[in-house]
Amino acid sequence: MKDEPGDDDLTVTPPKTWATGLPAVRHALEYSLRETSPRRVLTTLLNVNQGKGIDCPGCAWPEESPKKRHINEYCENGAKHINDEATTRRVDREFFRRHSVAELNAMSDFLLNQQGRLTEPMVKRSGAQYYEPIGWDEAFDLLAGELRALASPDEAAFYTSGRVGNEAAFLLQLFARAYGTNNLPDCSNMCHESSGSALMETLGVGKGSVSLDDLYEADLIFVVGQNPGTNHPRMLTALEENKRRGGHIIAVNTLPEAGLMRFKHPQRPRGIIGRGTKIADQFLHIRAGGDLALFQALNRLLLEAEDADPGTVLDRPFIEAHTSGFDEFARHIRKTGWDEVLTATGLTRAEIEQVHERVLACGKVIICWAMGVTQQRHGVPTIREMVNFLLLRGNLGKPGAGVCPVRGHSNVQGDRTMGIWERVPQRFLDALEREFGFTPPAGHGLDSVGTIRAMRDGKVKFFLGVAGNFVRATPDSEVTERALRSCRLTAHISTKLNRSHGVCGDIALILPTLGRSDRDVQASGEQVVTVEDSMSMVHASRGKLRPASPQLLSEVAILARLARRTLGASPDIPWEEFEADYATIRDRISRVVPGFTDYNARIADPAGFRLRNPVNDHEYRTATGKAMFTRNAFDFLEAPPGHLVLQSLRSHDQWNTIPYSANDRYRGIRHGRHIVMVNPEDMAELGLTELQRVDLVSSWTDGVERRARNFRVVPYPTSRGSAAAYYPETNVLVPLDSVAEKSNCPTSKGVVVRLEPVADPSAGRSAEHGTDDGTAPGAAPARPDEHAPA
Ligand SMILES: Nc1nc2c(c(=O)[nH]1)N[C@H]1C(S)=C(S)[C@@H](COP(=O)(O)OP(=O)(O)OC[C@H]3O[C@@H](n4cnc5c(=O)[nH]c(N)nc54)[C@H](O)[C@@H]3O)O[C@H]1N2
Ligand SMILES: Nc1nc2c(c(=O)[nH]1)N[C@H]1C(S)=C(S)[C@@H](COP(=O)(O)OP(=O)(O)OC[C@H]3O[C@@H](n4cnc5c(=O)[nH]c(N)nc54)[C@H](O)[C@@H]3O)O[C@H]1N2
Ligand code: SF4
Ligand SMILES: [Mo]
Numbered sequence: 001m002k003d004e005p006g007d008d009d010l011t012v013t014p015p016k017t018w019a020t021g022l023p024a025v026r027h028a029l030e031y032s033l034r035e036t037s038p039r040r041v042l043t044t045l046l047n048v049n050q051g052k053g054i055d056c057p058g059c060a061w062p063e064e065s066p067k068k069r070h071i072n073e074y075c076e077n078g079a080k081h082i083n084d085e086a087t088t089r090r091v092d093r094e095f096f097r098r099h100s101v102a103e104l105n106a107m108s109d110f111l112l113n114q115q116g117r118l119t120e121p122m123v124k125r126s127g128a129q130y131y132e133p134i135g136w137d138e139a140f141d142l143l144a145g146e147l148r149a150l151a152s153p154d155e156a157a158f159y160t161s162g163r164v165g166n167e168a169a170f171l172l173q174l175f176a177r178a179y180g181t182n183n184l185p186d187c188s189n190m191c192h193e194s195s196g197s198a199l200m201e202t203l204g205v206g207k208g209s210v211s212l213d214d215l216y217e218a219d220l221i222f223v224v225g226q227n228p229g230t231n232h233p234r235m236l237t238a239l240e241e242n243k244r245r246g247g248h249i250i251a252v253n254t255l256p257e258a259g260l261m262r263f264k265h266p267q268r269p270r271g272i273i274g275r276g277t278k279i280a281d282q283f284l285h286i287r288a289g290g291d292l293a294l295f296q297a298l299n300r301l302l303l304e305a306e307d308a309d310p311g312t313v314l315d316r317p318f319i320e321a322h323t324s325g326f327d328e329f330a331r332h333i334r335k336t337g338w339d340e341v342l343t344a345t346g347l348t349r350a351e352i353e354q355v356h357e358r359v360l361a362c363g364k365v366i367i368c369w370a371m372g373v374t375q376q377r378h379g380v381p382t383i384r385e386m387v388n389f390l391l392l393r394g395n396l397g398k399p400g401a402g403v404c405p406v407r408g409h410s411n412v413q414g415d416r417t418m419g420i421w422e423r424v425p426q427r428f429l430d431a432l433e434r435e436f437g438f439t440p441p442a443g444h445g446l447d448s449v450g451t452i453r454a455m456r457d458g459k460v461k462f463f464l465g466v467a468g469n470f471v472r473a474t475p476d477s478e479v480t481e482r483a484l485r486s487c488r489l490t491a492h493i494s495t496k497l498n499r500s501h502g503v504c505g506d507i508a509l510i511l512p513t514l515g516r517s518d519r520d521v522q523a524s525g526e527q528v529v530t531v532e533d534s535m536s537m538v539h540a541s542r543g544k545l546r547p548a549s550p551q552l553l554s555e556v557a558i559l560a561r562l563a564r565r566t567l568g569a570s571p572d573i574p575w576e577e578f579e580a581d582y583a584t585i586r587d588r589i590s591r592v593v594p595g596f597t598d599y600n601a602r603i604a605d606p607a608g609f610r611l612r613n614p615v616n617d618h619e620y621r622t623a624t625g626k627a628m629f630t631r632n633a634f635d636f637l638e639a640p641p642g643h644l645v646l647q648s649l650r651s652h653d654q655w656n657t658i659p660y661s662a663n664d665r666y667r668g669i670r671h672g673r674h675i676v677m678v679n680p681e682d683m684a685e686l687g688l689t690e691l692q693r694v695d696l697v698s699s700w701t702d703g704v705e706r707r708a709r710n711f712r713v714v715p716y717p718t719s720r721g722s723a724a725a726y727y728p729e730t731n732v733l734v735p736l737d738s739v740a741e742k743s744n745c746p747t748s749k750g751v752v753v754r755l756e757p758v759a760d761p762s763a764g765r766s767a768e769h770g771t772d773d774g775t776a777p778g779a780a781p782a783r784p785d786e787h788a789p790a
């Protein structure tokens with residue numbers, strides 16, 4: 001099992017200094033062809049991100065307008081994601097007869113995914129050790145019966161991940177609220193929640209304000225805590241275009257990620273044979289959690305530059321007309337001390353001053369950011385400080401400027417727009433009440449961390465996951481597993497097998513569904529679903545492939561039938577009509593959700609439409625009615641002597657909780673996921689040697705020892721004091737209560753750990769993934785080797 005995590009043939013070569021080019025094309029095709037037939041690969045690739053085609057089920061990066069679209073409007077990873085879904089492998093009832101729940105739980109994330117697409121509904125009955133087939137009707141009766149038997153609707157929680165399209169998302173929240181709960185945890189709670197919190201408070205909208213054209217036009221783009229070469233590959237095309245037009249880019253990262261350095265466009269001649277485009281004009285090799293200090297220092301420098309040459313640095317008219325709180329903010333930020341900034345960032349004063357000079361030379365500035373910022377304890381104040389920085393020079397509400405939180409899942413932003421939010425504003429609930437004639441529950445529901453706590457404490461007993469892999473996406477794996485196992489019922493609407501299916505409540509159900517690439521035919525004919533990307537563009541997606549099994553139901557069908565079975569038929573919420581024709585759901589959305597008037601007509605345009613962001617018209621729906629300057633207490637992550645700050649991140653070859661192989665091409669790591677990247681000077685200081693085996697032990701105030709066993713130390717150019725290892729293998733180290741202030745997002749990028757040498761390497765992996773070395777009995781299809789050089 002060459003590619004399985006934990007293999008002994010780990011190889012490490014120097015990290016790459018450029019991204020994509022020809023190897024990316026080859027890797028995408030190799031992976032795709034291993035999963036499925038050449039015909040299906042052709043269908044997926046010719047249709048992905050095309051006008052009447054399939055929206056890429058990968059990340060939320062937007063497409064070009066249809067006129068400008070390339071025939072290959074996808075990236076290496078997009079091709080892998082869609083063909084991972086289009087796989088011709090199948091999980092059938094025979095598989096579940098052979099493998100007990102305990103065996104499923106013991107299989108690695110990789111192996112489970114490799115089994116292929118789920119084909120029929122399965123149930124694990126109370127006390128049983130195995131899943132067995134169940135008919136759809138019986139499954140719905142079982143679920144509805146359990147829901148009706150709960151003492152309170154708040155004993156149920158409904159999790160969503162951002163793969164779900166708008167129609168299913170709207171139905172899910174409608175069902176949950178008609179049933180009586182706002183317990184709608186979602187993957188956003190662990191992702192861009194900090195962005196939503198900070199932007200909502202300061203600008204009045206929890207979304208980004210820029211478009212692709214703004215990115216092309218900006219004079220300066222910051223890319224902070226983000227690895228676009230892997231996670232949003234086509235963002236590199238946009239950055240390249242910005243450079244071509246004379247823009248500048250500053251990358252802020254704890255690692256020199258390949259995609260931030262140089263980009264070779266795989267679909268242009270110069271990208272294939274040339275040296276590619278240099279991306280970052282300046283790279284700030286920042287310490288983990290140092291970003292707040294960096295922006296505070298930059299803001300202080302801007303105020304001082306204005307003092308020195310009044311009227312030339314700050315955008316006074318903008319500040320006067322559109323903002324509040326400037327004076328208090330300015331008084332506060334002037335106290336920022338250089339010594340603390342240099343300690344927190346690990347940068348030199350000269351480096352920060354160089355950034356400042358660039359900022360002064362650039363009129364239009366955009367800040368892009370992702371998980372390196374949001375998953376830190378002080379993620380929310382960091383984003384608020386970035387907003388301060390933009391406000392000082394009027395970098396909002398004009399072309400080429402603004403905020404750009406780069407979203408993860410393809411429809412994670414749309415799901416929020418549709419009301420998948422445990423803290424949805426009252427005006428949304430009022431609109432639901434007007435449209436459907438019931439009174440939704442008031443008050444806030446549970447988010448992801450809150451749901452785990454409630455399950456642990458016996459307060460949530462029914463868990464339904466729609467897409468996603470809750471048990472592997474969430475922190476504190478051992479605590480979360482116990483919490484799920486203590487439920488009366490856990491059920492998952494999924495396309496593929498994952499670890500969440502092996503961590504069961506007393507009763508468990510697997511409800512297999514269509515993926516985005518599958519043709520979806522209902523009583524009224526072929527259906528489309530709609531999605532919203534990271535830049536608020538809404539458009540249709542049309543599945544093209546023959547579904548993985550005739551027994552699959554769409555997410556909409558599953559939710560509509562479950563709702564009707566649970567709540568009974570009602571003229572006010574015509575669930576059957578919704579299932580028969582998704583356009584009827586969109587009609588309702590157009591009346592409930594602002595910005596969706598004429599929804600059905602507008603998605604007929606292959607380009608779709610852009611939701612208006614009021615910020616771009618200087619309309620700020622904040623407490624003061626203006627864009628708000630905020631005062632943020634200075635904060636950074638400090639590890640005690642002998643410790644490092646660990647971040648858990650993605651390799652180049654995984655989709656969130658699902659590794660596609662044990663390789664991380666750009667970082668030069670092959671055949672091993674149980675590795676920890678450490679700065680060579682830190683290694684020397686800690687007395688560690690290359691490829692030494694260590695346990696990662698997280699230190700947290702609750703005194704509980706959290707341990708991930710048997711990792712190998714890889715010397716890597718991480719910034720001093722900052723280590724990196726892969727998610728989800730290290731989620732066991734993130735304490736449930738270690739969350740970002742205000743947003744409650746787990747601090748997956750800021751875990752204080754010590755590296756403890758392993759005395760007896762043969763002792764095996766941590767209990768949490770006892771057989772991650774792929775020893776699960778007889779379930780694995782052979783995997784081709786990946787020794788080929790990249
Ligand atoms: N191929 C692929 N694409 C994906 C995904 C995937 O799993 N695979 N997942 C999707 C999802 S849901 C999301 S949310 C996005 C995630 O996209 P990213 O946010 O790019 O994902 P991560 O791998 O978590 O990388 C975090 C980056 O932040 C840096 N970083 C860590 N800590 C700090 C810090 O304190 N300061 C700074 N400045 N940098 C820091 C890390 O070195 C790394 O480059 O990607 C989406 N796209
Ligand atoms: N330590 C650590 N933890 C993290 C993170 C981190 O960086 N570090 N990142 C966090 C982030 S940003 C996120 S977004 C979450 C991701 O958390 P999730 O979104 O919960 O996880 P995924 O791995 O994307 O879920 C994969 C599963 O989704 C199902 N699926 C795929 N497509 C479909 C579909 O079309 N329909 C349905 N019904 N099911 C489908 C498949 O069964 C597949 O196994 O993880 C978070 N957890
Ligand atoms: S950049 Fe994201 S959305 Fe675009 S093709 Fe790649 S994975 Fe898909
Ligand atoms: Mo995410």
